[in-house]
Structure formats: C-alpha cells, structure tokens
Amino acid sequence: MTDPQTSLSKFRSLLHISSILNANLDLHQLLPLIMLYSKDLLEAEASSLFLLENDEFLYCEVALGEKGEIIQEYARLELGEGIVGMVAKDKKPIAIEDAYKDPRFNPSMDKRTGFKTKSLICVPLFVEDTLIGTLEVINKTNDRIFNDADLEYLVSLSEVAATAIQNANTKDSLDKRILELSLLYEFEKLSVSEKSLNELGKWMLHRVLEYLGASSGTIYLANPAKQELGILAAKGIPEEAYDQIKVPYGKGVSGWVAEKKESLLIHNLDMDPRYNKLSPYRFESKSLISAPLIYQNELLGVISINNKLSGYAFQHSDLDLLTNIAARLSNTIKNAQLFHQIVDTGKELSRAKNIMQKIMPSVLPKTKELQYGVSHIPLEQVGGDFYDVTQMDEFQYSILIADISGHGLSAAVLAAMSHMVLKNFEPEIKQSPSLFLTTLNHMLFGKLAGNFLTAFYGIIDLKNNTIRCANAGHHPPFLLVKETSSVTQLDVKGKILGLIPDLFYEEKTFPFVTGNRLVLFTDGITEHMSKDHNKRYNDELFQKAIINGIKVDAQNSADNLIQSAKDYVGSNDFADDVTVLLVDRV
Template sequence: MTQGTSTPDAAGDAAHLARKLDNLRRCFALSRLVAESLDLSEVLERIMTTSRQALGAEAASLLLVDETPGPGFGELIFTVAQGPACDRLQSGFRLAPGEGVAGWVAARGEAVLLPDAYADSRFNRAVDTVTGYRTRSMLCVPLIYRERIVGVVQCINKVGGGEFTPDDLETCSLLGAQAAVAIVNARLHGEALAKQRMDFDMEVAASVQQGFWPKDAPALSGFDVAGVSLPCDATGGDYYDYLMRPGCVREGLFLVAVGDVTGHGIQAALLMASVRAFLRSRLLSPGSPGEIVSDVNRLLTEDMGTSGRFITLFLLELCPAAGELRYVRAGHDPALLYNPASGEFQELGGRGIPLGIEADWRYEENVVQGLPPGAVLALGTDGIWEARGQEGEMYGKTRLRQALRRAAAGDAGSIARAVLADLSAFTQGEPNHDDVTLVVIKALPGAKHTEAA
C-alpha cells in the first residue's frame, strides 16, 4: 500500500466522524436558533425544522405533556406536525398516558428506534389512519428537563427510503436535550410576560377602584364624617360611599353606605362596582332607604344568579332637619354608636339578609332619633374585628370599642386613624387576609338630639 492511500475502514471511519461532527454542528445551530426567540410557538417550529433537517426525516411531530390539572392531565398533545399529511393531523390530537410509542417513551423516559414501525406492538396505527400517511421507520425521543418529561419528539421515515440508524438516534437525543431546555425557557418567559400583564391590569383595576371611593368628606351641618378602605389585595370587595339625594341639598339629606362583598380580589371588586352603580342610579328616583335597598337587591339577585356570591350592606341616611337617622341593615354587622357622656355603646341592628340571595326580600327601615353632641357612630367591615395577631388571636369588637372610646374626643378623621393605628399595632405586621373599611360619623354641637327610639 502506497503512502497516503487510506484503507476502506479508515475511509468509513472518517465519513462516520464527519457525520458526527455535522450532527454536532446542527445541535449547536439549534441552540443558537432557539436562543434567538422566546416565543413558544416559534421555538417549537424551529425545533422541528432543525430535527427534520438533521436526521433527513420526511415528517416529524412534537407532543407536549398536558400538565394542566384536570381530566387530561398527563396526556400527550400533538402540538407541532411537519411533513406530508401534517395538515390532517390537527393540533390538539391527544394520546392517553402510555398509548403508542410516544406514550411508552414518555412513561419510561427512554428513546426508541423502530426500523419497522408496524412490526412493533407499541406502535399505534390510529395516527396513520387519521392522516393517511404510512409510517415505515421511526425515532422517538423524550424531552427531559431536570428529570421531568415535558414532551416527546418523533421523526418519521428517512427521505429517499432507508432506516434510521443508532447514530440518528444519538443525534435526535442531543437535539431533544436542547429542545427540552428551550421549551421550558420559553414557557417561563411566557409566564413572566403573563404575570407582568396581570400585574399591570391589577394596577389599572386598583386605580379605577380607588377612583370610586369618596375623594373628600362631605361638609354637613352638625356632623363630621371620615372614611377609609384598605384592600388586602390590589383590589378589594369592601365598599363605602357618601351619597346625596338629588335636589335635597337644602334639607341636608345625606346617605352613607358601607358594604362587604364575599371574597376579595378582582371578582369582588367588580361586584362592588355594580353595587355602587345600582345605588347611585336608584337615588335618582324617590324612595325611602328600605325601598332603595330592596330595589338594589332585586337587581343584584338577577345578575348574580347562582354564583353563590352576595354582599352585606349598611345604608344610613342622616336627616339633620328632622333630627333623626334612618338606616337599613342588609346582613351587615351592626354599626356601633358611642355616647361619651354616658360612656355606653349601642349597636344599631335590625332585620335583613345580605343582598343577592332572595330577590323579593323587603328590607325594613330603622330609626334613631338624633345623636347627642360628641357621639361617635362607626360603620365597619369584618376585616377589622376578624384581623388576627401573631398568636392567632382576633382583634375583636371589644378592642374596637376601646379604641373608639380612647379617640372619641378627636374629629372623625383622627378617630378613624386611631382605630387603624391600634389595629396595626395589634397585628404587628401580620398580613391582612380581608379588606378593612371604616367610616366614622361624629355629631358636632348644634346637631338636633332626642332620645334613641
């Protein structure tokens, strides 16, 4: 043998090594391609295109594991299909766990090389029946990320005939490892973008809801009023409002509403907005507080149907000219009335169920004949007295009464701030698990007063 002449074995080894190097270059190319995009659908298409080209496959498909809790959990979903008849394999076609070669690979986490697909008992002919495409040979590789199966890649039929080789299987496995990382990264990126959009939407919703709350306390003859609402999430289901009857400025008729929607978050905030709109629109027509609440309840019940949600409401009307208070209690906790002169508390209770439960319920109206000068009326939600400290103990209404008594000499705003400061000192930084709302009304000297009815 002359110098420089290679043997057939050496030439074959060189060709084999050249193919391996070419396949490694394709793997690196795939890494570069998928790194250029974090859009999941684009990443999946690039994975399949690169895999087909690297392996000389006629067709390829990518199936992802359904990780959504529910009936389809663990099933394999055909997500991308390329090649002949791929248009007849609709995205969303599913395989049950363990079904077919792909299901076997996903269950075992092992790659499979089938020189003759129809000779293997694991092969499911249903896909061929759907597409009309005949599978001869197949490679099937699991997509594994940190020991978790995220999907399966299948390459089908060599271009020009022939069978896939063990080298093809090795290349496909390398591509699959790159693909699994790319898929997880794209998903994480998509989730991060979705969270950013959600956070932005929540900020907008919170801004809109805060715009619903009263900007300033009303200027009332004989009364000082202040209110505050602190949602435990970005948005909340608590509600308070100051309402003036149209055309009744001279009489000084003024209403205060405090409500609490079941739950909290965006759904509760939407219901709160509905209650606010219904109340404000109903005030355009004549009617007593009882009639107003009854009409609002009927509208809410029709809207809420069988959702299981409801809202408690306390609607109070101040009538300075008549020297009386009229109120309706719709399932809400009683308001607290404190008289500094006697040092006693009175609960403003009354009969009434929450809004949104029974459409034909007629709400009764209660009357208090005036407030003595210096009296403090507090309307709150259960986020105050049900708040818990570090030891798990509830704040309770006894502490609320004590806080109101200590602060009663101040104006309405300082009383509300003192109560919230006392609540904060009690919870010692524990997160609120419910919205907190408090409205304080203080009777000033000159307000009409007779004994409570």
C-alpha cells in the same frame, strides 16, 4: 492462495482507507464509506453495516447494493437472529461459501429485496472489548468464493472502521452537547418573553428542528381534563388543521408517549403498530423520535421529530438529545405559562384596580355639617370592600359600606358588578334603606357564583338629626357620642345578600346629632390576628380605640383605628380586606 503482490496491495489499501476513515468524523458520511471500502476491498457485490442499539438489538440503517447504490433497509435484528445476529451474540466472525446450504442463513431478506445471497463474510466490530456492531460483505464478484485472506482483510478493516465509528460518535455527542447547551440557554431567556405561547411554540420547534437536523415535527400540549393532546406548533402540518387534530392519550405514537411518559425512538414507522398509517399527514422519512414534556411529574405535552435531513434514521444519541431538550423545554413552557398568567393577571388587576378606584369615591360630598375619615386596605391590589357617600338633596346623604366574601380579583369583579347594579337603582329606591337592600338582594340572587355580599345602607337626615338605615348581614356601625364618651352599636340586623330570594329588610331610625361619630367598618379589622394566631383583635378592643380617638379629627381617627389593630396583634399584614369609614356630625 493469494499471491504476495495482491496481499501487499490489499494492505496498502487498508492503510489508505484507515487514514481516510479517521479523517472523516461525520458519522453520516462515515457509514457509507465503510461499506463502500469493504465492498471494494473484498471485491464484493454488496455490503451492510449493523450497529448495536442500546445493547438490545442490531440495526442496519443503510446497505450498499450490487450496483453501488445505497439502499435504506431500516433492518432490525435481535441478537442471535440470522448470520448477523449470531456474529453479534457469539462475537465471532462467520464465513459461508454457500448461504442456501447453511442452516444458519435466513433467506427472508433476499425474498424482500430480490437480491440473491450466495456467499458472505460477517465480522464483529469491536472498540477495545466492547461490541458496537457487525460488518458484512456479500457475494464475491464473478461467482468467486471468499477465502481466508478475505476474512483477514475484513477483520482488519473492521478494526479501523470500529475506531472511526467510535471517534465519530464521540465527536457527534460532543457537538450535540454543545448545541444542547446553546439551545437550553436560549430557552432560559424565553421563559420571560412577552411572546405568546403559540409564538414561543413555533420558535422553539424551529430551533429544535435546526439542532436535530430535521425538517418536520410537532409540539403538542396536554389537556388533562380531556386526556388528549392538541397541537401548539407543527412543521409539516397545515396550521388550519391544528384545531381538528386531537390525539387521545394512548393512541398513535404521540399518544403512547403521553400515556407512558417515556421517550420513544422508531427506526421504521411502517413496521411499528403504534403508527397510524391512515393519517392524512404522512412523514417523508420512516424514522421518528418523540419525548414527553414533563414538569414535576405533570405532563405538559409531547414533542415529536421526524424527517431527518440526512435521510438517515434517528439514533439513540438523537433521542438522548431530544429527551434532554424536552426536559428544559418543559421548564420553558411552564415558566412561560406562569409568566403569562402573571402578566395577564397583572393586566386584569390593573384594570380591576382602575374600576375599583372609580367605585371608591375619591372625594366625598362636602358639607359644613359632615366630616369624613376613610382608611381602605385591600388584601391584594384589589379587593371586595367598597363604600359610597352620596348627597341626595339639601339635607339628606346616603351612606353605604359593603363587603363581598373572599378577596382579590374575583371579589373585586363581584364588587364592581354589585356596585354597578345598585348605581342603576331608581331614586325612589335609594330613598328607602329597606327597599334598597330588598331590591339589591333580588338583583344579586344567583349571580355571585356562590359568594355573598354584606352591606349596611343608611340615609343621614341633617334636618331631622337622624340616620334611617337597614342592614344585610354586615357588622352594624358603632355610634360614638362625644358628649358622654360612650359607644353603642346600632341595633339593626338582616340576612346577607345574594343567597336567599325574596327577603325583606327591616328599617330603623336612630338619632344622629352634633357631636356624634358614626363608625362603619368591615370585619377585616375586628378579625385581625397575630401570625401565630395567639392574639386577636375584637369588637371590644375596637370600641376602646374609637373612644381613644374622641378628640382626633375623623381622618386621623380612621388611620389610628387601623394602627391600633396592627399594634395590638403585632402584625401589619391583615388576612382580609379592611375598610373603616367615619362620619362626624359637626
């Protein structure tokens, strides 16, 4: 029997404990306090507190030993396993006078810790009707036995403790949500940062560790081709070791997350078969959380966080926060990758544009006998069309128009390479259109990465009033004779450049006299189509437009030829690079 004075003292202690527990809303401080007060109130040698995780199992992060020291047990029990598991499953308290005489008691924990359990009381923790865990006291001091009054005290304390835990969890969730929103806002701004992806990775990892209260972690990037993870940023691993560490999908903790595309919480790494215990980089803490970085079902990588600064294990609320952060982190990484691709492509386009501007002659060679008109419209900022007019001697001018298959940056690169090749030709090669194209084909064979080049090359001879030319798969130029208002196409043909070795190109000579206009062009104009593909410009329409411009100077005529194609199909947007080069003999 418990005397009234002792009972009164105990319930005063409960009131005092209640006020303290409900004033302290930090969960990490709260749990040891609950165990300390339960141990002292029940005059017990030890106490433990198990929380129900995910409605699946019970987890004891810390326990209070007989000398008052906190013992990190990281113990996990299934519902129904041992005394604690039974209390949780049946939702009823259990009091045992002699543990080793009770068949429900499992002595394995004693064997592991060296602690000898004699008597115990274990009660469920409820918030309203919901079970959140269990509270246990072990061995009343001085070899005494727990009685019914002790059970009543512990049940009363469990009610106070459960409410305090629930309030702490609510505050913790709210705090983490505020931190999450703050962090996500910062990530949003980083999407268009000029920082490199490595710099971003370091910064993002630092912020995640700060918000989760952890000291180390790793952000991995996925390599789908090799089915492995490589390190983008890490805290706790030397930077010089990054390149040596590759994690295959399905291997280790991070590899498991990558393969399954699922978040993972491990309370005790030593007890998890996925953890590589032979790794040269060991974690200080036994607990870890990890989440996949996924953008529209594409695995971008994995983020793993360990070594909680509090010394406690991670909980599901931590994992939920990391999972939410990982979702936004994935967007940030993807956006940053795309942003840098655009920036890098923009820089490459700018460089390519400068190169193409140097390739395209800004001023064509002046002469009283020749006038020019040029209109060049690349599909993108740069393209694969190029042209050139060069004065070779007092009476001779070389003229070139060429078109690399495709368009955009890749075509511009190949065009620049081709132009560089032909610019380095010896003068005697340039004197012969046949030799010029034959040599160009030989130089470009196998070097255009599956693309090809079409080109027309001719030499205008003012003294002999001729144009001597050769063609490599290009549309032959049209020749306008103003005197008769007639248009003919130069009958000169040849195979495309770069795909077939050892070709020979036929060379022909045509009259080119005063009053003639030579119209060179790429097929972007004669293949122009309406957006609904119902109307298409063609060679016949192009010839009519050439005749319509017979009284207009070369430059205005070149511009008008482009406009006529746009007007006919009703679209200003070409599907390919377009170049028109007019040469008038005056």
